[in-house]
Amino acid sequence: MAYAKLSLAAAIVGLASAAPQISLPPLIPAIPGVTEPLGGIVPPLPVLQVPTPPVDSPPHAVNTTLRPKKIGHFWAGAGDKNHKDFLATYSLDDDTFGELMSIADVPSSGNEPHHSGPSADGKYIWGGGLLSLLKTQDTGYYFDSSNPYKPKYLKSDRALLSAISDDVAAKPGGGFFYTYMGSAVGTSPGRLVETDENYNIIHQWPEDVDGTLNILGEQFSPHGLNIDFERGVILTSDFVVPLSVLKPSLGVVGANTVRVWDLATRTIVNTLTIPNGNGIQDVKFIPGHPEAAALASAVGLGQVWIIYPFRTDSSGKQGTIERFFDFGPDAAGKVAIFSDITKDGKYAYFTVTTGNHVVQLDISDISNPIRLDDPKEVHPTIGPHFIKITPDQKHAVIVDYFLQTGDIGIVNTPSDYKIHYADINNDGSLTFNRTISFAEQFPERGGARPHSVSIFDLSNPAAPKYF
Ligand SMILES: *[C@@H]1O[C@H](CO)[C@@H](O)[C@H](O)[C@H]1NC(C)=O
Ligand SMILES: *[C@@H]1O[C@H](CO)[C@@H](O)[C@H](O)[C@H]1NC(C)=O
Numbered sequence: 453m454a455y456a457k458l459s460l461a462a463a464i465v466g467l468a469s470a471a472p473q474i475s476l477p478p479l480i481p482a483i484p485g486v487t488e489p490l491g492g493i494v495p496p497l498p499v500l501q502v503p504t505p506p507v508d509s510p511p512h513a514v515n516t517t518l519r520p521k522k523i524g525h526f527w528a529g530a531g532d533k534n535h536k537d538f539l540a541t542y543s544l545d546d547d548t549f550g551e552l553m554s555i556a557d558v559p560s561s562g563n564e565p566h567h568s569g570p571s572a573d574g575k576y577i578w579g580g581g582l583l584s585l586l587k588t589q590d591t592g593y594y595f596d597s598s599n600p601y602k603p604k605y606l607k608s609d610r611a612l613l614s615a616i617s618d619d620v621a622a623k624p625g626g627g628f629f630y631t632y633m634g635s636a637v638g639t640s641p642g643r644l645v646e647t648d649e650n651y652n653i654i655h656q657w658p659e660d661v662d663g664t665l666n667i668l669g670e671q672f673s674p675h676g677l678n679i680d681f682e683r684g685v686i687l688t689s690d691f692v693v694p695l696s697v698l699k700p701s702l703g704v705v706g707a708n709t710v711r712v713w714d715l716a717t718r719t720i721v722n723t724l725t726i727p728n729g730n731g732i733q734d735v736k737f738i739p740g741h742p743e744a745a746a747l748a749s750a751v752g753l754g755q756v757w758i759i760y761p762f763r764t765d766s767s768g769k770q771g772t773i774e775r776f777f778d779f780g781p782d783a784a785g786k787v788a789i790f791s792d793i794t795k796d797g798k799y800a801y802f803t804v805t806t807g808n809h810v811v812q813l814d815i816s817d818i819s820n821p822i823r824l825d826d827p828k829e830v831h832p833t834i835g836p837h838f839i840k841i842t843p844d845q846k847h848a849v850i851v852d853y854f855l856q857t858g859d860i861g862i863v864n865t866p867s868d869y870k871i872h873y874a875d876i877n878n879d880g881s882l883t884f885n886r887t888i889s890f891a892e893q894f895p896e897r898g899g900a901r902p903h904s905v906s907i908f909d910l911s912n913p914a915a916p917k918y919f
Contacts, residue, residue, distance in 0.1 A: 501860070503587040506536040506561035510896035514552050516602070520545035522842070523553075523600055523908040524849060526871065527568035527579035528890060530561060532898025533858075537563045539579065539595050539603055540900070542888060544842070544849075544873065544907070550888045554602040560589045564855070567838065569620040570597065570906040571628065574918035576651060577603060577906050578628050580617020582855070584610075585638060586698075591615050592630070594651055600908050606651075612636065613656050614643035616694040619677040619734075622918075625649055629686070631674040632656070634694035641672035644688055646718070657718045666720050671707045676734035676748065679715065683744050685761045686713035689732035691751075698861040706731035710748050712761050712771035722771040726750045726757050734790045735759070738815065740797040745818065747776060749791055749802055754783030756791075756802065758818070777821050779804065779811050782828075787865050788854050792839045799824075799880035803836040805854045805865055810836055814880050824881040832884050835867035841876070843909040843917035848874045848882055853890075853901045869901060 520543035529537045536557040543551045563581030570577050577595040584591040590608035597603040614632035621629045626649030633642045643656035658664055666672070676689035690707030697704055708729040712722040726732060730752020737746045746759040758776040765772050779802070783789070788805040798816040803809075809831050812824040825831075838851040850872040854865040871888040894900040909917040 500588075501562065501586045503589060504534070504561070506559065507534045509536050509538075509555070509557050512552075512555060512894065512896060514554050516553065518543055518548055518551055518553050519601060520548055521909065521911045522844075523910070524871070525568075525570075525577055525595075525597065525603060525906040525908070526851070526890070526902045527565045527577075527904050527906075528900045528902040529563065529565045530897035531869075531891075531894065531900050533562045535897040536561055537565050537581070537593075538900075539568075539577065539605075540893075540902070541601065541603060549873070549886055552893065556595055556603045556605050558593045558605050558608065560584070560587070560608075562587050563589070563591075563593070565901070565903050566617055567619045567630075568904040568906055569622060569628070570908070570918040571626060572622045572624050572918070573626065574600065574908055574916060576606070578620055578630065578651075579904070580620070580630060582616060582618075583857075584617075585615040585636075586860070591617050591632070597906075597908075600910065609653055611643065611645050611653050611656050614645060616642065618675040618691070621677050621679045623649070624681055627651060629677060629679065631677045631688055633673045633675050633691060638695035638698070640693050641667035642674050644674055644677070644686070644713070644718075655718065657713075658720055660719055663720045666711075666723060670709065670723060671705070672711070673707050674711070676710075676732065676736075678736050678746060680737050680744050681715065683762075684715040685744060686715050686718075687711070687735045687737070687746055687748075687759065687761065688713065689735040689748050691731050691733045697855075697857060697863045699859075701862050704731075704862065706752055708732065708750075710735055710759060710773065712759070722765065722769040724759060724771055724773040726753070726755075726773065729753055729757075733788055736791050736793050736800075738793055738797045738800075738818070739795050741818070747791065747793070747800060747815075748773070749789035751787065751789050752785060754779045754781070754786065754789070754804070756800075777813060777823075780827050782809065783807050783811065787863060788837055790837050790839055792841050792848065794841055794845050794876070794880070796845070799876070801839055801841075801848055801882070803839050803850060805835055805837045808834055808836065810839070810848075810850060810874075810882060812881050824879065833868070833870070833872060835865050836872070838904045840905055840907060840919060842907055843919050844911070846876055848872075848876060849905050849907060850874060851902050851904060853903055856901070867901070869899060871902060871905070
């Protein structure tokens with residue numbers, strides 16, 4: 453048994469390092485007059501979908517003359533899943549807030565656009581397709597955002613061993629790391645994918661034998677991803693086995709683990725466990741913390757745990773984890789909890805998707821976290837998930853959409869498809885204020901399902917910020 457596992461691991465390691473990664477053009481060409489009706493008549497199939505080509509995009513008015521300083525690029529799926537998925541670029545400036553400046557279509561539909569993020573220099577945006585795999589199309593989409601008002605679709609790719617895209621981190625010198633939560637067929641293990649500075653996939657970590665044994669030995673479904681490039685540590689948090697979200701399923705299989713990685717060698721140095729965590733969706737370093745502490749959200753428990761990546765555990769390995777905060781019964785057993793923390797390390801926010809609530813914590817004293825929101829207060833949001841603090845630290849962008857698999861799966865979270873631009877008050881609490889409604893913006897595509905955002909702040913031209 454051990455021997456069989458070892459040789460499998462060695463085989464996978466060999467495969468990973470020897471094989472080039474692939475990038476394919478759209479597999480099925482659009483045929484005018486055939487493509488359009490096809491999208492509407494093909495029934496949803498269990499797991500694998502008929503890879504219908506996308507229906508062409510109807511015209512949509514955009515304002516091409518606006519030049520705002522603050523810009524939000526939202527990675528969204530067409531509401532009807534038949535039209536092309538797209539990156540929608542909006543003004544976030546006060547005087548022109550919510551004006552649409554451009555739409556960059558990708559050449560495929562039904563990807564279930566998921567997380568996205570900009571490169572360190574803001575010239576590229578990557579967006580992943582959570583379910584692209586089901587239509588046997590590429591899983592990662594790259595945009596050229598060198599013109600920040602009008603990004604262009606650049607290319608797509610897929611990795612050889614892994615799929616089901618989740619979070620992304622920009623490498624300081626160009627390129628990305630991103631988490632692929634599943635294997636190439638949607639099971640465990642997934643991989644931590646790395647591109648070079650030309651945005652070509654060069655690795656799917658782990659690639660060493662110990663790491664491969666680690667991820668074959670215990671569910672590896674990396675969703676959350678955060679990297680401290682200065683202190684050389686990567687954290688990935690394991691969420692769910694992707695295939696268990698799709699029919700036929702006996703229920704979603706959540707994970708209880710966070711992997712601590714050494715950045716220099718891209719190797720897993722420890723696997724930390726949150727007992728009964730049942731889906732560790734996200735992990736974020738607390739900026740400026742002297743020990744590089746990080747917070748991880750355990751969805752099953754409705755709790756946050758704190759990781760000290762440089763303390764040693766009882767077996768002498770690097771990394772410890774302990775309970776930090778319990779959000780109470782209203783947050784336990786919900787489908788998703790994503791997070792962000794202000795740059796000063798003082799305030800942390802957690803979206804409880806099916807609780808329709810955003811938890812707000814003052815963590816300026818780590819030994820005494822203070823809850824700023826009232827757990828019983830009703831927030832004007834349905835299905836909040838992705839959250840990002842704006843570079844100026846004045847707002848939180850919260851996107852009200854998680855996942856609707858429709859007939860093919862068992863996860864269908866209610867949503868109002870709104871973007872919230874919430875104000876961060878002086879005490880760190882949030883005031884829900886302005887919104888952009890994606891449900892109303894794109895009727896010609898059956899609405900839109902926005903999942904994530906890349907935020908550009910060009911207020912200081914000498915030091916533009918991309919997040
Ligand atoms: C674009 O926005 C500017 C500022 O709001 C406005 O003056 C202009 O008329 C808009 N153009 C179009 C085509 O809507
Ligand atoms: C909402 O935001 C606008 C623009 O910043 C501001 O003028 C207004 O006071 C805010 N409203 C509330 C209720 O905070």
